[in-house]
Amino acid sequence: MLSRAARISNIDACGAVPIRDGSHAIFELPNGIVARIGKPDSYRTARRELYISQWLNQNGIATVQAVHSIPQPTVVNERPVTWWTLIPDHRSSTPEELGRMLRRLHALTPPTDFPLPSYAPFDGLREHIESATTIDEDDRSWLLTQFVRLRQQYDELDHPLPPCVIHGDAWQGNLVVPRTGDPIVLDLDKVSVGWREWDLVQLAVDYTDFQRITDSQYQSFVDAYGGYDVTQWPGYRVLADIQELRWVGFALGRSDTRKAAAIEATHRIACLRGVMPKPWTWQAL
Incomplete structure (x- = not known):
């Protein structure tokens, strides 16, 4: 598919190197170009990413x-391919750098030239649970019960601040x-209008449930963002539980074709069900 898209766009794809195969397949090509292959029927999302970048x-x-210089997106087999400029020799951001960027992002007035969608934290999650073939019915029943409980709790949350522009997948690697x-901000497909806490909860969960960052690193994130510590917000645990259930759903969505994903999904479910004590260790997929 990549070769065909490259031919259509007159791009050299010889020796393409895979960078990541997550929700998008991403490849590094010659001449400093990165190809990003979207999901089927996601043309509008790919087009919006181009607008958001600009x-x-x-x-x-x-x-x-x-x-x-390349007309975009290129569509092959109903999957959009977008072409991006390679960022060479870079590192992931620190918590402080992430907090500073998010403070600026959340202060922006939403664009008027094109619409941003509303953030949908439960989008696709129930489908991943119901269609998973690598878990037993006890785990599936527990996950669906958890889904319903969290959906209800989320709908009942009070929020004092209006929605704003959010990244939607704000972790240090993005x-x-x-x-x-x-x-430089990456992965623009989830940029939307929603609660700012969705952009704060990922690093907060890394701190509270996984201990991937230290006390001082988390405090630097809070300070850089302007002093707001999302872990002290009464709704934090609800959003944290939703975020972790989404990470389980992501693993389940890949488990049918990847043994490692199936094993990881089982491990993540055991963590959520209290079999594994915190801090947890989850493998990236």
């Missing part, structure tokens, strides 16, 4: 840039820092 860069938030220049 809009954020125009508003002072450095973001991965599309290759403007803000990268090159040797020179500003940190």
Whole structure:
């Protein structure tokens, strides 16, 4: 598929190197180009990512840039392929750098030239649970009960602040820092309008449930964001539980074709069900 899309767009794809195969398949190509292959029938999402990249860069938030000389997206077998400029020699952001970027992002007025969707935290989650073939019925029943409980609790949450522009998948790997220049935002497909806490909860969960970062690192994130500690918000545990259930759903969505994902999904479910004590260790997929 990548070869065909490259031929259509007159791009050299010889020696393409896979970078990641998550919700999108991403490849590094010659001449400093990165190909990002979307899900089937996601043309509108891919097109919106291109608009978002341009809009954020125009508003002072450095973001991965599309290759403007190529008409985009390229569609093959109903899957959109977008072409981006490679960011060489970079590292993941620190918690402080992530907090600083999110503070600026959340202060933006939503664009008027194109609409941003409302953030949908439960989108696709029930389907992943119901269709999973690698878990037993006891685990499936527990996950569905958890889904219903969290959906109800989420609907009952009070929130004092209006929705704002959020990234939707704000972890340190989605803000990268090159040797020179500003940190650069990646993975724009979930940029939307929603509660700012969704952008704060991922690092907070890393701190409270996984202990991937230290007390001082988490405090630097809070300070850089402006002093708001989402773990002290009464609704934090509900959002944290939803986020962790989503990570289980992601593993389940890949478990039919990947043994490692099936094993990881089983481990994550055991953690959520209290079989494994915190802090947890989950493997990236």
